[in-house]
Amino acid sequence: xxxxxxxxxRQAFRGHRGWAPAxxxxxxxxxxxxxxxxxxxxxxxxxxxxxxxxxxxxxxVLEKSYIGSGNAGRNTTIIRSNYLLPGNEPFYEHxxxxxxxxxxxxxxxxxxxxxxxxxxxxxxxxRDAAARxxxxxxxxxxxxxxxxxxxxxxxxxxxxFDNARFPIRGGLLQPRGGTARHDxxxxxxxxxxxxxxxxxxxxxxxxxxxxxxxRVVGVETSRGEIRAPKIGMAxxxxxxxxxSMAGLxxxxxxxxxxxxxxxxxxxxxxxxxxxGAGHFYISQSDKGSLVFGGDLDGYNSYAQRGNLAAVExxxxxxxxxxxxxxxxxxxxSWGGIMDMSMDGSPIIDHTPVEGLYLDAGWCYGGFxxxxxxxxxxxxxxxxxxxxxxxxxxxxxRFERGHLIDEKGQGATPNLH
Amino acid sequence: xxxxxxxCGERDAGEFTCLGDASVPRPDxxxxxxxxxxxxxxxxxxxxxxxxEELWYHGAGCRGWLRVARDTRTHEIHGVAxxxxxxx
Numbered sequence: 001x002x003x004x005x006x007x008x009x010r011q012a013f014r015g016h017r018g019w020a021p022a023x024x025x026x027x028x029x030x031x032x033x034x035x036x037x038x039x040x041x042x043x044x045x046x047x048x049x050x051x052x053x054x055x056x057x058x059x060x061v062l063e064k065s066y067i068g069s070g071n072a073g074r075n076t077t078i079i080r081s082n083y084l085l086p087g088n089e090p091f092y093e094h095x096x097x098x099x100x101x102x103x104x105x106x107x108x109x110x111x112x113x114x115x116x117x118x119x120x121x122x123x124x125x126x127r128d129a130a131a132r133x134x135x136x137x138x139x140x141x142x143x144x145x146x147x148x149x150x151x152x153x154x155x156x157x158x159x160x161f162d163n164a165r166f167p168i169r170g171g172l173l174q175p176r177g178g179t180a181r182h183d184x185x186x187x188x189x190x191x192x193x194x195x196x197x198x199x200x201x202x203x204x205x206x207x208x209x210x211x212x213x214x215r216v217v218g219v220e221t222s223r224g225e226i227r228a229p230k231i232g233m234a235x236x237x238x239x240x241x242x243x244s245m246a247g248l249x250x251x252x253x254x255x256x257x258x259x260x261x262x263x264x265x266x267x268x269x270x271x272x273x274x275x276g277a278g279h280f281y282i283s284q285s286d287k288g289s290l291v292f293g294g295d296l297d298g299y300n301s302y303a304q305r306g307n308l309a310a311v312e313x314x315x316x317x318x319x320x321x322x323x324x325x326x327x328x329x330x331x332x333s334w335g336g337i338m339d340m341s342m343d344g345s346p347i348i349d350h351t352p353v354e355g356l357y358l359d360a361g362w363c364y365g366g367f368x369x370x371x372x373x374x375x376x377x378x379x380x381x382x383x384x385x386x387x388x389x390x391x392x393x394x395x396x397r398f399e400r401g402h403l404i405d406e407k408g409q410g411a412t413p414n415l416h
Numbered sequence: 417x418x419x420x421x422x423x424c425g426e427r428d429a430g431e432f433t434c435l436g437d438a439s440v441p442r443p444d445x446x447x448x449x450x451x452x453x454x455x456x457x458x459x460x461x462x463x464x465x466x467x468x469e470e471l472w473y474h475g476a477g478c479r480g481w482l483r484v485a486r487d488t489r490t491h492e493i494h495g496v497a498x499x500x501x502x503x504x
Contacts, residue, residue: 240463251459253436254488299434302465302489307417309430342459398459399452411458414434 003107022187023194028201028226032060034381035219035228037206037242039063040072041182041367042359043234044189044200045374046381048106051196053375054382059198060228062221064205068186070237074304074336075367076259076281076293078272080117080177081142084133087392087404088345089140092365094389095372096142096176102371108188110180111286116271117177118147118155120321122166126276130172137174145173156273159321166277166320178271179283185370209246215354216246232357232381234373237337239360246353251342251398252361253413256301256335257293258310262328264288273321280317290328292318296338298414305335338363344416345404348376348386349395357381358395363416417491422498423478431476437461438469438483438499465489471499 001007001020011018034050036043039061050056063069079099081092103110121130127146134144148170153161161168190200201223210218210225218227235242239252269284282292294314297306311333318325341347341361346369351358359377362369376390386394392404409415417429443453465488472482481499486492 240461241465244462249460249462251461253461253463254465299429299470299486300436300463300468300488301491303491307429307491309417309428312430399455412436414436 003109022191023200026199026201028060028062028204028221028223029199030225030227032199032226032228033058033230035059035226035231036061037219037231037233038235039067039190039200039202040070040234040236041068041186041189041370042236042362042373042377043232044186044193045370046232046234046359046377047198047200047374048189048193048196049375049378050382051193051198053378056382057197059193060226061193061198061200062204062206062219062226063200063202064222066202067190067200068183071336071338071366072182072186072370074259074334075182076283076291077179077182077285077367078117078177078281078283079112079180079368080174080272081368082117082119082133082137082144082172082174082177083406084136085404085406086140088406089137089142090389091372091376091393092369093140093142094375095369098371098375099180100176102180102185102188106188106192108184108191110184110188112178112180113286114176114178115283117174117274118152118171118271119274119276120152120159120168120171121276122169124169127169130170134172143174143176145175147171147173155270158268158324159273160323163320166275168321171276179285182367189374206242206245209356216356230355230357230381232359232377234359234377236339236360236362236366239339239358243351243358246351246356248351248353250347250358250360250395253300253340254302255296255299255338255340255414256303256306257296257338257364258306258314258333258335259291259293260311260314260333261285261331262290262325263331265290265328275317275321277320278317280314280321282318282322289331290325296340296414297335301335302337303335304337306333339366340413340416342398342411342413343403343405344407344409344413346373346393347395348373348380348390348393350380350384351395417493419472419474419482419484419493420496421474421477421480421482422496423480424474427474427477431474432482433473433475435471435473438471467494
């Protein structure tokens with residue numbers, strides 16, 4: 001069923017009893033052309049673009065829980081393409097462009113809202129760094145504006161401009177950045193992929209790989225054996241665990257990142273605002289809640305919950321630019337598990353095991369990358385060669401020394 | 417999470433910095449396969465769900481480097497010792 005104003009009006013008169021389920025709940029078939037492990041945003045987007053761009057519709061998406069139950073439902077919903085390095089910027093801009101046409105393409109309201117992403121700076125050296133990044137973005141055809149203090153004051157007069165320790169001197173604005181509704185992105189991709197014939201199989205945990213003559217030819221799951229000549233992993237957070245079933249050891253650590261949401265207040269924050277002297281980002285949801293987050297807790301974790309030291313640190317950072325949030329009550333906080341790669345950038349590549357492909361290491365950047373990650377992973381699975389904008393995301397870049405270290409931290413996954 | 421420092425006693429995790437895997441020895445730079453071994457040591461991780469040996473630095477305390485055995489699924493700490501010394 002195509003969603004439109006007309007279908008909504010028609011259903012309203014029928015008491016909304018005629019809506020069909022947005023996707024089927026099929027039994028797994030024994031054989032597919034491609035299996036995608038992981039029913040999050042990336043896995044579902046991969047399946048959708050496999051069907052839409054490459055005509056491969058005998059595709060199964062295997063999800064151990066329900067779709068979108070992992071990091072797709074745990075992020076802070078920010079979309080942006082304000083990267084510095086040539087390996088990253090074309091990829092994230094490709095994602096940004098896909099976000100801009102996503103709702104029409106999927107026929108689903110993902111609440112994509114280009115309300116702007118503003119990175120504050122607090123010192124001359126930071127202004128130079130912001131100008132450099134803005135110029136790099138513009139050279140890749142991406143929008144970027146360097147704002148002085150007065151321009152930021154007009155945009156966000158409530159910030160603590162004269163903070164003694166971190167005075168706000170200006171900011172780098174990407175007007176096309178913004179937010180999207182994370183669950184709707186998952187549901188939209190699921191519905192669109194399903195309508196093209198993709199089987200979305202929930203409550204189906206992969207427990208092992210079926211090997212034949214060295215290559216992977218299928219997976220063992222909690223719902224039986226399923227075979228396919230090509231198998232893609234999009235299981236960020238669980239990458240090391242699933243890869244170890246195929247005997248792989250990867251440049252990835254698993255870390256916990258906490259996020260927070262406040263009680264709903266009247267419209268206050270126009271877009272996404274980030275603190276320049278620490279790692280803090282905040283936006284306001286359409287319901288009115290302030291949604292914000294900061295750094296990783298800093299230690300390996302599979303627990304999906306963090307500790308109070310990181311909570312205190314994030315709230316202190318928030319108070320440094322927005323003292324007024326001290327008056328707002330925190331509604332809840334939660335932890336998501338980040339696939340932290342050794343250089344802070346993702347991996348979309350073959351693995352050394354024939355038939356097994358990897359989409360992993362998304363660190364903090366997974367949500368905004370969802371459309372392009374699916375687009376490029378589908379390209380790799382269909383054509384066996386990397387997509388033009390994902391050429392740098394090779395698994396062997398660590399031994400070749402071609403790291404994409406946006407933050408310049410070296411092989412320290414807890415600092416990226 | 418509280419870390420039982422062998423010198424300072426049980427202290428809040430916020431006093432510490434985690435460096436990561438404590439089970440990676442520095443490879444011998446003069447060995448013929450030094451490059452491959454450094455790639456393994458610097459970049460590749462087991463990343464286990466379960467018991468994990470880590471290096472923690474007690475920056476806001478005794479400034480000692482600790483070897484902490486911790487469960488990455490529950491954050492439970494099984495044992496702590498100064499790095500290079502046997503567990504007490």
